[in-house]
Amino acid sequence: MASGPLETYSPSQTLERRHQQQKRKSFNEIDWARSDGRNFHQCRPAYLRTGATSSASGSAYAEFGSTKVIVSVFGPRESKKAMMYSDVGRLNCNVSYTTFSTSTRGQGSDNKDFSSMLQKALEGAIILETFPKTTVDIFALVLESAGGDLPIIISCASLALADAGIMMYDLVSAVSLSCFGKNLVIDPTSEEEACQDGSLMIAYMPIRNEVTQFTLTGEWSTAKINEAMELCLEACSKLSNILRSCLKENVLGFTD
Amino acid sequence: MVGLSAGEKQFMHGGIAQDLRSDGRQRLQFRPISIQTGVIPQANGSARVTLGTTVVIASIKAELGKPAPLRPDKGKVVIFIDCSPTAGPMFEGRGGEELSSELSVGLQRCLLGGKSGAGAGIDLSSLVLAEGKICWDLYIDGLVISSDGNLLDALAAAIKVALSNTGIPKVSVIVEASAEDQLEVNVSDEEFLQFDTSGVPVIVTLTKVGRHYIADATSEEESQMSSAVSVSVNRHGRVCGLTKRGGAGLDPSVMLDMISVAKHASENLIAVLDSEIAAAEAAEDDGS
C-alpha cells in the first residue's frame, strides 16, 4: 500500500545544534514557540499517497500538517487546440482552491500566479521531447490551505507525474522558508506566513542538483540567503527521499 | 462525454427495455453507495459520498451574519457547487461552469422550499439567534471529484449526510438594551447543536431513455436520455422540489407517473442513507 509513514524531514543533527546555538543568542529579542510545537528548522510531517483519483493517468494526495492537496495528471493527450507541429510536448497546469479551503470562505488566493509558477517549476524536470504534439494536463486542487501551499503542490505534482509514467529527469521537491528578524523558520503555517518579514521558496531536483524554481521576497543579506538555501536544500533532499520511498512501495507492492 | 455508436445505443435501449442494464442493475436500482463523514476537519460538517464511481464532497460552514431585511426571522443558506478539473479535463476553466450552476440551482430548489420558507428541508428559523439582528449563515459547498453520472442525487445525498455531521456552536446572546446593530455574542467552543436531518429530502433523478425511466444513470446512460426529471422527496413521501431537465417534451401523465415512481425509489435510498449515517455516527462514537 502506498501510505507513507508519518515522517518528519528535519535537517541533520550537527546543523541543528549549530543553529540552535545561534538561535539562543538572538532569542533575547523574540522568544516564541511555534504553534504546533515544532522548532524553527523542523518541517511538518508529510503524508503522501499516489492513486487518489481513478479516472486520471496519475494522481497523488499530500497532507502536510493541515494543508491537504490533491493533484491529478491527464495525458499525454492530443492537444484539442489546433496547434502547429511542435517537437516538444506541452504542459498545462491549473491550480484551484476549493471554497472551503481557507478559514474565510471563498478566498482563493493567488490562483493564476500559482498555475504559472507550478508550470515553471516542473518544466525543468519533465522530458518534453518524449511526447511531441501532445499535451499533459496537471490539475491541482487545494482541499485545505494551511501554509506552504505552493511548495506542497509542486512536490505532490512530481509524485503524480511519476505515477502517470511521464518521463522526468528527477523528482522535484519544494520547500518554503520564512524569515522573522534574524530567525529563519522553515515550512511556515499560514499564521506564520501572514506576519513574516521575508520568504524564500526553492524547488529542487536533489539528484541532478538543479534548482527549477526560486523566489524570494523581503530584504535579505547574502549571508542569510546562503544560510536559508542550505536549510531548504537539505529539507528538499529529505522530502525527495520520502517521495521516492512512496513510489518504491508502489513498485514493490504491485502484483503482476 | 464520449458518444456511443448506433449499435451500442441499440444495445443499451434494449437492455433498459428488458430491465437489465449494462452492469446488471434493474431500472430503479442505485449503485452501491458509501459515505464518509468529517472529511474536511475545518468545516462545521462534511461528508464524502461515493455512488458507483461518482465521488462528491459536501462541506458545511456556519458563520454569523445578519438576516435579510425581508425575512428577519430566518437564517440564510447558500449552496455552491464546483466541478473540479480533477474529475476530468472537460471541467477546466469555464467548462464546468454551466453544469455547476445548473446543479447549484437544482439543489437550492429542492432544499430551500418556498419563498416563505415553508416546506424547506432545512428549517431556516432554527438558524436565527436574535430576530432581525443575528443569524447563522450556512454555506454549503459541493465539490465533484469524479463524475460518472447522476451528480445531482449524489450531491443531495452528500449534503444530507454532511448536515447530519454538522455541529453548530451554541451561542448565547448577551442582551443589549439599546438593541441596535452591534450585539455581543458568546460563541461556545464546547457545546454543539446537531442538525436534525430527518426533514432533509433526497433527490431521485429519473432519466427517460426510450420508453422507460431509469434511476441513477451512469454518464453513458445520461448521454442517451431524451429528458430527465429530478424529484426531491422527503421521509414522509412528500415531494419537496422538482426540476425537469433535458430537451424532449413529456406527456403530463408520464410526468405524474415519474413522480410516483421517484417516490417509490426514494424510500429505498432514504433507508440506505439513514443506515449509512447511523453506521458512521456509531463509528465516530466508538473512535472518539
Added chain:
Amino acid sequence: MKELLISLNQTQKVRLQAALQHLAELASQVSSSNLAVTVADTIPVNNEDGILKGHGTTEFDGQVVATLCGIVERVNKLVYVRTLRARYKPEVGDIIVGRVIEIAPKRWRLEINFSQDAVLMLQSMNLPDGIQRRRTAVDELNMRSIFEENDVVCAEVRGFQHDGSLHLQARSQKYGKLERGQLLIIPAYLVKRRKQHFHHLEQYGLDLILGCNGFVWIGEHAEPIDSEVLEDRDKIPKDKQRDTPLEVRRNICRISNSVRLLSALGFALSVEAIVDTAEASKSSNVDIKDMLGAEFYVQTAEREVQRRASLLRKKRFV
C-alpha cells in the same frame, strides 16, 4: 494501490488486507531479482561497453539513470525500464478496439487510449462488396456508410508512419464494426499480449475481444460477415432487427461485471480469469449487480490467492 470506491465493513477489510498481502508475498517469490527503480535512480551496469539505453533511461554524469518508475529489464545489451502501470504502447500486430472520432479525406481517425489518435486508411479497409479494387472518389464519399462517427471498430496495428502517426488495418473478416454489445475501458497494462484476443465464448453465446489498448468489447456473437448477408441485413430497418435475447444479455452483463471487478482489483485480464469469475458468481448465486459489491470483491481476491498459490506449488513440483 488505488483507493477503494466501495465500502467494506471491518471483517471484509481485514480479509482483503490478508489476501493482498498474500498476493504480494507470492509475487515476490516468483519475480527474479530485478531492480525496482524510481525516477533518477542510477542503474548499475558494471561499466560494460556498448550498453544500449532503452526506454525510460537517460545518461547523466556518465551513468545510466532512470526516468521512469518501474523494474529494470535487460535483454543482452539493451537496458530499459518497464513501468508497471504503463500507458498503452502500440506494437505492430496488436489487436485493438477503437472508436471513430472523425472522418477525414480517405481515412478515419480513431481514438484508442493512446497519446495520439490512430488513423485507419480507406485502403486498409475491406469494401462492403468484398471486391478488391482501387478506391474511387465515390468510395470516398461513401465512407460514412462503412463507418460513422462514434462507431466501435476492431482493427490491427499496422505501424507508425514516417510522420509519427499510427496506422491501422482492418482487412481481415474478423475486423470491422462492432455492434450489439458494450465497450468497457480498463487500464491497458492489465491486458497482456497473447496469441488470441478474439474469444468466442460458446457457452454464453457471446464474443469477447480484449483489445491491447485496454478497450474490451463484449457483445453478442457475430459471424464473420459474408457480402450477401450484409446486403440482406441492410434491407431490414434497424428497429425491426431482432433484439438481443435476455439470456445472452444476462451473460454479457455477468462477463462485463467480471471484467470490471478484475480491473478494479488490478488483476491481469485473461479469458480464463474472466470466465472463472463469472462461473464462480453463478455457482454462488450472486446476483449480477452484486458482483460489484463488497462481499464478492473480497471473495474474488481470496480466490485469486488460492489460484496463484496452487500455481506456484505446481511449478515447484515440476
